[in-house]
Amino acid sequence: MSVHLSDSLLAVLSRATRAVAFTGAGISAESGVPTFRGADGLWNKLKPEELASMDAFMKNPALVWEWYVHRKTIMAAIVPNEGHRALVRMERHFAEFAVVTQNIDNLHRRAGSTRVMELHGNIERNYCMQCGKACPDVAVVTDRGIPTCPACGGRIRPDVVWFGEMLPDDEWEAAVRATERAEIFFSIGTSGVVYPAASLPLMARQAGAYVVEINPDPTPLTPRADEFLRGPAGMLLPAICEELEQCRQKRGR
DSSP, X not given: OOOOOOHHHHHHHHHOOEEEEEEOHHHHHTTTOOOTTSSOGGGGGSOGGGTSBHHHHHHOHHHHHHHHHHHHHHHHTOOOOHHHHHHHHHHTTOSEEEEEEXXXXXXXXXXXXXXXXXXXXXXXXXXXXXXOOBOOGGGOOOTTSOOBOTTTOOBEEEEEOOBTOOOOHHHHHHHHHHHHHOSEEEEESOOXXXXXXXXXXXXXXXXXXXXXXXXXXXXXXXXXXXXXXXXXXXHHHHHHHHHHHHHHHHTTO
8 A cells, every 4th residue: 555645744844844643543453462352351351440540559559569560561572663663763864753642551661662651651660659659560469469568568559540640740741841842743544533642733833833643543633633544554654664765855854
């Protein structure tokens, strides 16, 4: 399948020095990461709020941890795809390049992206609810199924944003700063309905960025984007990256 990029997009790619790639579940699904309500057997019988909320954790921490160990195991075996790798290549051609992601799977960092804002956390990290100490997975395995902090004995939880929780201030503020400075903003594989994250493409456009949406299907963002490229990120991002590299070579950069 050939990819046609407009003259407007090629012109922006040629001159832009600051870019943001905003990613959602779609890019990870291409690697085989199951969606939140994916086919996970018995877990389909439970509502997300029964597994990914503070109330759920306080009521039944063993069940919540069982589910997260299950998810961690699945994601550990999954590898970045061509879309993730294309963003790593793209990073080399901009003075400022940031990946802002709603995904918790750590695939962007594993692919090699160096500046990643994780709005919803990272499933490979954990921390103590009492003292805040970071605890790697190797330190959270216990016979009782409810890991506790080796420093203070407090409960350890996954470092992800649960239902009803605010986004981490530092990650969100960094994402907003990068968005407001971007000359080109890619919205990739996100439904555009989960706020406040969904406000970022609109924020970018208001600040003057050229907004490109990459998605298999239209979303609420589509009519407001400068350009809509329909298809999988794993195909479209490498094509964009190749055009970007050709543009920069022509300019001797």
